[in-house]
Amino acid sequence: MSVEQIETLIIGGGQAGIAMSAQLSERGLPHLVLERHRIAERWRSERWDSLVANGPAWHDRFPILDFPDLDPASFAPKDRMVAYFEQVAAMTKTPIRCGVEVTSVAAIEAGYRVQTNQGVIEARNVVSATGPFQRPLIPQDVPAAAGMMQLHSSGYRNPAQLPQGAVLVVGAGASGSQIADELLRAGRKVYLSVGPHDRPPIRYRGKDFCWWLGVLGHWDAKARRKGMEHVTIAVSGAHGGNTVDFRAFAARGMTLLGRTGAYDNGVLQIAADLAENIAGGDRHYLTTLDEADAYVTAHGLDFPPEPEARIFAENPDCVTHPLRSLDLAQAGITSIVWATGYALDYSWLQVDALDEKGRPDHLRGVTKHRGLYFLGLPWLASRASPFIWGVWCDAAYLADQIAAT
Ligand SMILES: Cc1cc2nc3c(=O)[nH]c(=O)nc-3n(C[C@H](O)[C@H](O)[C@H](O)COP(=O)(O)OP(=O)(O)OC[C@H]3O[C@@H](n4cnc5c(N)ncnc54)[C@H](O)[C@@H]3O)c2cc1C
Numbered sequence: 001m002s003v004e005q006i007e008t009l010i011i012g013g014g015q016a017g018i019a020m021s022a023q024l025s026e027r028g029l030p031h032l033v034l035e036r037h038r039i040a041e042r043w044r045s046e047r048w049d050s051l052v053a054n055g056p057a058w059h060d061r062f063p064i065l066d067f068p069d070l071d072p073a074s075f076a077p078k079d080r081m082v083a084y085f086e087q088v089a090a091m092t093k094t095p096i097r098c099g100v101e102v103t104s105v106a107a108i109e110a111g112y113r114v115q116t117n118q119g120v121i122e123a124r125n126v127v128s129a130t131g132p133f134q135r136p137l138i139p140q141d142v143p144a145a146a147g148m149m150q151l152h153s154s155g156y157r158n159p160a161q162l163p164q165g166a167v168l169v170v171g172a173g174a175s176g177s178q179i180a181d182e183l184l185r186a187g188r189k190v191y192l193s194v195g196p197h198d199r200p201p202i203r204y205r206g207k208d209f210c211w212w213l214g215v216l217g218h219w220d221a222k223a224r225r226k227g228m229e230h231v232t233i234a235v236s237g238a239h240g241g242n243t244v245d246f247r248a249f250a251a252r253g254m255t256l257l258g259r260t261g262a263y264d265n266g267v268l269q270i271a272a273d274l275a276e277n278i279a280g281g282d283r284h285y286l287t288t289l290d291e292a293d294a295y296v297t298a299h300g301l302d303f304p305p306e307p308e309a310r311i312f313a314e315n316p317d318c319v320t321h322p323l324r325s326l327d328l329a330q331a332g333i334t335s336i337v338w339a340t341g342y343a344l345d346y347s348w349l350q351v352d353a354l355d356e357k358g359r360p361d362h363l364r365g366v367t368k369h370r371g372l373y374f375l376g377l378p379w380l381a382s383r384a385s386p387f388i389w390g391v392w393c394d395a396a397y398l399a400d401q402i403a404a405t
Contacts, residue, residue, distance in 0.1 A: 014131050014376065015391055034097055040082045048156050057075065075238075105351060125402055177234045199243070206303050250319070268326045278319055365394060376394075
């Protein structure tokens with residue numbers, strides 16, 4: 001039986017796979033996208049019900065299609081994001097097969113042999129667009145014997161899913177801070193473990209943070225700040241978009257904690273780093289305001305001043321007198337939501353294209369293996385790379401590379 005041949009095979013039908021397909025189509029290059037579930041599956045089934053995009057509709061989109069039904073300053077609900085990517089796929093006639101999982105990719109003389117759950121395909125080029133969120137990561141071990149419900153943020157849907165009682169949310173990036181806020185609004189007692197983070201102002205002097213990150217050149221930043229390789233960004237488009245303010249959470253009754261440590265006999269150790277983590281987020285926030293002010297001055301812009309943006313409430317008691325351990329039963333905690341991020345998983349890749357830490361080894365997505373590319377990863381080419389706008393630009397670059405070969 002002859003093996004199906006295709007010039008370029010794209011693995012993954014999320015925003016990266018759809019963008020890659022659109023860019024190849026624009027250059028008239030034949031290709032096929034394989035998606036194991038459905039287009040934009042992560043948005044559909046791997047996040048909570050109330051999720052909205054973290055960036056406003058004018059920004060969080062591809063340049064070929066906007067959201068005519070949405071206020072450009074609003075934040076698209078997740079169902080609208082799914083419809084958006086489906087719309088782009090229809091518009092650009094993405095050749096996609098859903099329900100097809102790639103189980104291995106191995107090098108052959110003419111390119112790559114791709115094994116799927118529905119047979120073999122040979123491709124000259126392979127673009128891995130399987131995303132940065134492949135395997136939910138839970139850093140600590142709280143044994144089942146602790147007797148509480150534990151789930152990763154990818155499994156959290158809504159407050160009603162959790163048993164009555166207090167909730168510990170571990171991790172205060174976009175997912176953790178939004179989930180903790182939602183639980184607090186639902187009347188739960190919430191403990192939130194806050195690690196180091198960046199905390200951009202959602203709006204300042206009449207412009208939103210996406211606009212500011214653009215004019216200040218942050219989206220184009222090529223390298224992470226030293227020592228902040230894994231920094232998490234606390235940002236939220238929920239409820240019309242609000243700057244994540246941990247002091248305001250505490251004022252509403254949330255107990256903030258430092259990073260969670262080891263578990264022993266019903267008690268979690270808590271690091272002494274809460275005040276420093278809050279201060280680090282403040283520094284990032286204030287630096288952004290300073291840079292924005294300097295930009296306004298340098299360009300002679302008539303933007304309304306906003307001195308009140310620099311006024312912080314006093315640190316709450318949970319920051320000035322932080323808990324160093326948490327007795328889960330005593331605190332009435334009946335569930336833990338681990339909003340602790342994801343790991344990569346390239347177990348299907350039988351090509352030596354990963355570094356010693358198991359991360360793709362590439363330059364702007366181009367590997368040392370002819371015809372093998374990565375797309376959609378954080379810092380692939382710049383800070384914007386994993387975001388909707390950025391992945392479009394990176395896909396254009398890879399399509400040019402493929403066209404050139
Ligand atoms: C909940 C959520 C909120 C987000 N908010 C924003 C935002 O506000 N602004 C913004 O710009 N970006 C946002 N993003 C984008 C985000 O930052 C990620 O970078 C983005 O999801 C990555 O897209 P991707 O296509 O690279 O990967 P994914 O969305 O993870 O898609 C990868 C796809 O590959 C498929 N796949 C994996 N392995 C295989 C295999 N072996 N065979 C076949 N198929 C496979 C998966 O099923 C999945 O559909 C958000 C994403 C999510 C999920």
